Amino acid sequence: MKITDTEKDNAVKRKFSIRAFTPDDIEAVVDMSRIHFPQCSLVSPGYLYETIDELYFKETLKIEGINSLVSVDENEVINGFLGVTPKPYLYQGEKVLGALCNHLMASDEARAALVPMRLLQEFLSGPQVFSFADGSVESTRLLWKRLGGEPSYSNSVYYKVPLRPMSFGTRPFQSHLPSSLRSSIKKISYGADFLFGVARLPLSYRIRPDLTLKPIETDGILTGLARVWKYFKLIPDISKKELSKLFELLDKDPRNGNLHKIGIWNKREVLIGWFIYYSSKGGVCEVMQAVSLPGKEAELFESITWHAFSEGGTELSGRALPSQIGTPFTTKSFSMPGRMWTLFHSKNDEICRALQSDGAFLTRIEGDLWLI
Amino acid sequence: MANATSKQDSVETRVHMVLCDLLLMDALDPDVDLFEEGYLDSMALVNLMMALEQEFGIVIAPEDLDMEDYRNPERIKAMISRMQAV
Known part of the structure; x- marks a missing residue:
């Protein structure tokens, strides 16, 4: 049949x-x-x-x-x-x-x-x-x-910043080496990177003397977001409770390292930006959200690279916001358009335009990727 | 009548050719269930759709996408003929 x-x-x-x-x-x-x-x-x-x-x-x-x-x-x-x-x-x-x-x-x-x-x-x-x-x-x-x-x-431009150039450069090959050789190369890389650090090389990992970096809590981030969101057409509608819960979930995840939420204040004590990232000593520091007022991208970049360097990271990795393309986030890093993709779908043309341009506030935190 | 039949044959032959190229096969049973037999997964389907668009000069719009149209060569042929008739 x-x-x-x-x-x-x-x-x-x-x-x-x-x-x-x-x-x-x-x-x-x-x-x-x-x-x-x-x-x-x-x-x-x-x-x-x-x-x-x-x-x-x-x-x-x-x-x-x-x-x-x-x-x-x-x-x-x-x-x-x-x-x-x-x-x-x-x-x-x-x-x-x-x-x-x-x-x-x-x-x-x-x-x-x-x-x-x-x-x-x-x-x-x-x-x-x-x-x-x-x-x-x-x-x-x-x-x-x-x-x-x-x-x-x-919204699909990724960056990698080698914080410790020798460790960064040898990292991809280390997994293919026998453990004794791998251990030796690690030690030599750490040593060379230490000497680079003592000699204050690379010169970009420094903090400007007129900026103050300190931990920022949910209220501070919400204040900052309110200042920044006026430059975007499409923004998350998130409450303090929801944001706090998100941070709580991110904080307890043991896989990515230590979660830092750091604000950047100028000498007039104005919050000009903040960054949220996982530091990982000897590993990759993943940036969840790095946001600044317009025109302050260089200060933000310098602050986050300095902080991640100070925490012992080998490389800094993140996704640039459209407004950060053409700033040090892409000009002083290995920039990788389309390494991964932010995808969208909508029948609303205006929303599509916002998502395709710099009109939507879409950081890696909104993606929830880190939680499972 | 003869013309219509040869046109259908031509679609059938070309669908067969596209499938054989994609699946790296010399021949394919026209009744084969491409999903059940494991010839097409989601990615292979995307590649097949692109190849069909190129071969037949059609555009398969997302709203027209019914995966059951790709279950076997016969259905693909019917779908192509339907789209060409529009």
Whole structure:
């Protein structure tokens, strides 16, 4: 008997279906995450469970039609996942609803059944005004584009600053060396970098005498954001409570190093910028958010590189805001457009223009990438 | 009538050619289920769509994207013919 196309469709629909993610699914998603995302195996399953629970169920807004999604097989076994969080924004003062997606994954079997594309298609057809994803890989960009989305080129420029040039330069090769040789090269690199430091080289890692750097709390950041947001059309609509909770989640993550929130004040004690990043002694310092008043990008860059250098970092890595392109963030660093992609999708042309230009305030914190 | 038939044959041949090029195969059963048999995953589908757009001079708009149109060569042929008729 020949199986008709409709029967085949139904068979596949039975085999793989997409539905909203529920708390009962967390354990399976934790297990999948530990297989598909190397950074997830660096923390305990219990930690991951708790974070996913907080991020997608306890701390997220509940908006009908915007849910994290899972794909399940005929036995209700989860074989695909897409994390989704509603994100309230303001577009020129008007409330608009954004939705962020991340953590797309699927088993080999599910990939063959186009589950990644189906998950993204389901997400993009939701009721949100715009959708976005941060830090996406090339394959996700291609799928996203095919489903009608766009990469935000201006929000996809990454930078790397070698804070300790010898350690930075030898780091990529070290993993291929035998451990004894690796250890020797590390020591020689540290020694050379120490001498560079004593000789005050490279000269860029210094702090201007008229600037004061000190830890900044949520209130201070919100004050700074209020000053900066007037230059943007599309800004997050976030409360102090939500921002504090986000910092709390970022702070307790053991994978990336120590979280620093540092404000920069000028001699008239005006906050001219701030940066939020993870310092990692001997490793990569990842910048979550580095923001300044317009025209103060050089001061911001000098402050953050100096701070990360002082904390023992080997390199500083981040994503430049569009306003930071052409400033030291890209001219005094290894600048990598499209190393990863910020993706967006919207039927609203004005919002698309804001996301494609420098009109949207979109830092790596908004992307939630660091939490799971 | 003969003309219409040869046009359809030509679409079929070209779809077959595009698929064989993409999947690095010499021949492909026209009834093969490209998803079930594991020939196409999401990325391969994106590549197939690009190749079909190039081969047939069509634009597959996101709102027209129905993944079931790509399940087998027959359906792909039908989808191309439908788009060419518009």
